[in-house]
Amino acid sequence: MSGIILEMRNITKEFPGVKALQNVNLKVKEGEIHALCGENGAGKSTLMKVLSGVYPHGSYTGDIFFQGNVCKFKDIKQSEELGIVIIHQELALIPYLSIAENIFLGNEQAKNGVINWNETTVQTRELLQKVGLDEAPNMLITNIGVGKQQLVEIAKALSKEVKLLILDEPTAALNEDDSENLLNLLLEFKNQGMSAIIISHKLNEISKVADSITILRDGQTIETLDMKKDNITEDRIIKGMVGRDLTNRYPKREPKIGEPIFEVKNWNVYHPLHTDRKVLDTINFHIRKGEIVGIAGLMGAGRTELAMSIFGKTYGKKISGQILKNGQEIYLDDVNKAIRQGIAYVTEDRKGNGLILMYDIKQNISLASLDKISNKFILNENQEVMEAERFREKMKIKTPSIYQKTGNLSGGNQQKVVLSKWIFSEPDILILDEPTRGIDVGAKYEIYTIINQLAMEGKGVLVISSELPEILGICDRIYVMSEGRITGEVNGEEATQERIMKYMTKSKIRG
Incomplete structure (x- = not known):
């Protein structure tokens, strides 16, 4: 040099x-x-x-x-x-x-x-x-x-x-x-x-x-x-x-876990183009009220495909199996039905599928819940502004104005807008796919705090993450996927990176 x-x-x-x-x-x-x-x-x-x-x-x-x-x-x-x-x-x-x-x-x-x-x-x-x-x-x-x-x-x-x-x-x-x-x-x-x-x-x-x-x-x-x-x-x-010490990267939480709120049984999904290829094979899992459940797995394990196939069947063909909410079977045949049933999905691709970058913050936050701020198909713009300002403050979105184009925000603030959009829909089940991808440690801490608050409100939270320390740091229970199957289930207190990696690299084992 x-x-x-x-x-x-x-x-x-x-x-x-x-x-x-x-x-x-x-x-x-x-x-x-x-x-x-x-x-x-x-x-x-x-x-x-x-x-x-x-x-x-x-x-x-x-x-x-x-x-x-x-x-x-x-x-x-x-x-x-x-x-x-x-x-x-x-x-x-x-x-x-x-x-x-x-x-x-x-x-x-x-x-x-x-x-x-x-x-x-x-x-x-x-x-x-x-x-x-x-x-x-x-x-x-x-x-x-x-x-x-x-x-x-x-x-x-x-x-x-x-x-x-x-x-x-x-x-x-x-x-x-x-x-x-x-x-x-x-x-x-x-x-x-x-x-x-x-x-x-x-x-x-x-x-x-x-x-x-x-x-x-x-x-x-x-x-x-x-x-x-x-x-x-x-x-x-x-x-x-x-600008400060961050001694604990994961905020402390005392979970209050209740009855099962969401359950997926015998879930099978085939590739949308190659319909003879099975992508998800006999998936079974459940989430309880107030519980943060993680899904770990290597890239290609089928985690995102699982989330999307559940959320209004936005991925896959020949989908079979059951979805139960509060013990009753529900049918999520499209995104609107999923939203009406209290299911929200924060995509891993916030720029491609999570936001409309040319829209301002206010428009993006209200996007999935226009019926909440409308009367006879007429949008109440004052209410939309009030809700956007509320989430701007609540989520600590760094922006000079709610009229700022979302594409001009940093990645962390864009993620907070995506979360605001789905929290505004008041879901019972929140599926978070790589919720902190490309986000710094300070913004991560804020998002973990938001996730904890959602769980404290009795919601069921499903977190998909490629970062094992994150999965270990915030989840009460962890499912591990490999090659389209669930290969292991571990309680958060007993989970280690080595144990999860062992399940990640298994294949052809039914969950």
Whole structure:
């Protein structure tokens, strides 16, 4: 690590009604992995969009120096030409194009307007080998998993002769094995002399790969920590992020568990396209009043498919089995029926399915419960405003106004809007699919507190999570899934990561 490859000085960026960055400074050394940490809304992604030209020069104040030269990027293409490549949290791949087509999209291997497909295939194989993928270059993106898609994004970055690789929450949607592979790959790139900036809320991953950490809070630089010189613990990083010690990451709770409120019996679901393929096989589980039940499992175990098939049969074909609420069988043939029966589903994909990003906060909160604020199909706008303001305060949504477009909020605040939408519907059963994905530790604590409050009100809560510490930290009882079946059930007090992982890796065992 000789010199400084990147320096950002006094970067200030404003949006209507909010100052996202205020005199932020960042220095990245050559050949280091530099982590950027902070709560949702701290300005991490905004800073990287300034750097990469997503927010062009002139839309912010301050200076960017790359390899000693002043940079005034008009767009992302100009930053990529210098070797600055950003991989966003939402992957930018086109599902029905091949791996090769995606890697060289906009950077085609062509002469006189004619693409050389042989050269494209050869180079794709070389790039895939560098990231440890043995997929065929003509494989469609839609046919590979999210972990492999993330590696394709990195291969695409390598095709642009990257000098500084920026990864925004690269492991947010990955399971533990895929996350480990990606982090090891990043360390290998570092050994080859590449510089990298990583944004992540997974502090254990930061501790593993980062040489330095810059912490942002409320759009300002708080400090930069040297992981080798300083004795840096996760608690130390959290203190910098939230401005206080967070000694217990999971709020204490004394559960008051009652009678069974929700039960699924002999639930079978087939794939919506390949209708001969069984996705869920003889699933049985129950939730009691005031109980937080977890569902753990590796990616592909069928957890989301289970949630969606229950919630108005929004996934799957040839669905069979029974759903009981308070001992009586109910029929949830569509989403409206599910909502009327007091079932709510907070999707793992808040941007794609949970929110309408062009709508403001007020509109999103009332979206699933318009009948509650309407009379003879006429919307009571005053009541809608009052309810939105109530949830803004109750959920601590950081926003200058309930009229703010939801797409302009940080991930954590977007998640709070999704939760507000479904809590406003006053459900009896709340299904939460990856409720804290891509959310910082401070916002996680607030969401756990909300989940606890819902349970205290006697609601049944089902939590699907890929983070085992989260499942262990908040759940009273845990079901474990593998290959579309329930392979184990553990009481929260007796649960350990080792025991759950043992059930996760079982197959062909009926629950």
